Amino acid sequence: MSGLSPSLRVFRGLLKELREIHGTTYKNTLAYNYVIDQFRKNGVLFQVTGERQCRARQEALHLSQAYLCLLRSTREHLALHKLYHGKGDRGLAEMASLVGLRLPSQPGGKGWEE
Amino acid sequence: MLRSIVRLQCQLGSSRTLLKYCSRDPASNFSIQSNAYSSAMTERRKFYKDVSIAQGEGGVYEVHLDRRKLKTPGGKLFTVPNESLAVAVATEWDAQKETLKYYSMHLTTLCNTAIDNPTHRDKQQMITASLKFVETDTVCYRIDDPPALVELQKNEWDPVLHWIENRYNVEIGSSYNILGPEIPAATIDTFRQHLNSYNFWSLTGLEFVITQLKSVVLSLALIDRHLTVEEAVLLSRLEEEYQIERWGSVEWCHDYDMYELRARTAAGALFVQLSSEMSSVKRKLMQDC
Numbered sequence: 238m239s240g241l242s243p244s245l246r247v248f249r250g251l252l253k254e255l256r257e258i259h260g261t262t263y264k265n266t267l268a269y270n271y272v273i274d275q276f277r278k279n280g281v282l283f284q285v286t287g288e289r290q291c292r293a294r295q296e297a298l299h300l301s302q303a304y305l306c307l308l309r310s311t312r313e314h315l316a317l318h319k320l321y322h323g324k325g326d327r328g329l330a331e332m333a334s335l336v337g338l339r340l341p342s343q344p345g346g347k348g349w350e351e
Numbered sequence: 352m353l354r355s356i357v358r359l360q361c362q363l364g365s366s367r368t369l370l371k372y373c374s375r376d377p378a379s380n381f382s383i384q385s386n387a388y389s390s391a392m393t394e395r396r397k398f399y400k401d402v403s404i405a406q407g408e409g410g411v412y413e414v415h416l417d418r419r420k421l422k423t424p425g426g427k428l429f430t431v432p433n434e435s436l437a438v439a440v441a442t443e444w445d446a447q448k449e450t451l452k453y454y455s456m457h458l459t460t461l462c463n464t465a466i467d468n469p470t471h472r473d474k475q476q477m478i479t480a481s482l483k484f485v486e487t488d489t490v491c492y493r494i495d496d497p498p499a500l501v502e503l504q505k506n507e508w509d510p511v512l513h514w515i516e517n518r519y520n521v522e523i524g525s526s527y528n529i530l531g532p533e534i535p536a537a538t539i540d541t542f543r544q545h546l547n548s549y550n551f552w553s554l555t556g557l558e559f560v561i562t563q564l565k566s567v568v569l570s571l572a573l574i575d576r577h578l579t580v581e582e583a584v585l586l587s588r589l590e591e592e593y594q595i596e597r598w599g600s601v602e603w604c605h606d607y608d609m610y611e612l613r614a615r616t617a618a619g620a621l622f623v624q625l626s627s628e629m630s631s632v633k634r635k636l637m638q639d640c
Contacts, residue, residue, distance in 0.1 A: 255442075258442070258445070258446045259445070259446075266442070266445065267402075267403070267404065267438050267441050267442065267445075268438055268439070268441070268442040268445075271434075271435070271438045295576065296576065296624075299576040299579070299624075300621065300624055300625075302579050302580070303579075303580050303617050303620045303621045303624070304439065304617070304621055306579070306580040306581060306613055306614075306617040307457070307458075307580075307614060307617035307618055307621060310610045310611075310613035310614040310617060311446075311455050311457070311610075311614045313606075313610040314455065314607065314610035314611050314613075314614050315452065315455055317602065317603065317606060317607045317610060318607070320603075321602070321603035321607065
């Protein structure tokens, strides 16, 4: 991996994140096509010469790094949320059934319910 | 009904993440919110399959969920000025699984705030609010104990301070005082002028980043591409990271906060950069290379 340029590393990271989001059909998505397009335009994929100090390329690199960070951290954050976050209270019917009771059924609905 | 909303608020953590707007004072907006987006508070099931974008009139882009056009919580049509932002927002919606987790859709939230402007603020008010952070900037507030932390602050924060002093030709000191450093009025004016050059959308994003990182210096360094998002977040959380090194990390608190901060800051930075880039300028830059 040390041989990869930073932009290629970001590119691989982005593709991996998109694959995590969409699964096997990630190649048909908007984001995938857009990413491929942008990297192609900036000469990353089919680079002939070496790294030129190009301001637009630096800008594009920073932008893609920010997007990679966004995708990655949203995924990690959601994973941690799912793992640790409380599920909140159970519904009323569920709580009643925990102690073996059942809520009464009122055919007309309770007065204060809409 | 109200009680379940409150319970849901506690459940989802800070009420700021809960609401679709990134407002700082939920109490005052609560009555509006509970009408307009009480549906946003409960978890909605994903009601669409495909997400696409389309170009509307005036060159703006819309996001379509199945056949329906996406709308903001305020009821307006959701439009963004360029394609990149539209693709990113569409990806956020596309990434949702069975339920919609609004608190993970940071770009959508930012766009909604920019479009609806629920607190009806103008540019000057936003600039004033952002500049309030200069006086209590994280990077300027130093602690004088323990010595390892003092060293760390000096090594990590001083370079950024020097960078921003050179870049903007301003004077910002750091201080060990509880009152903070004395920021000369000229510095505030320079920053004000600089912030004025951003358009309303970029300013929304920039203010969001400043509020997240609690630092104008770090936010400007990030937006000017001097720091990456990960670096900016690390510098913002320097003391916490130091304590984590010493005492260990608690995953459900430290990592959770770090990833959340990273996600929001990344979204804000992306939002600012995409809102302030003009496609014609970009084309010219590419031609120059």
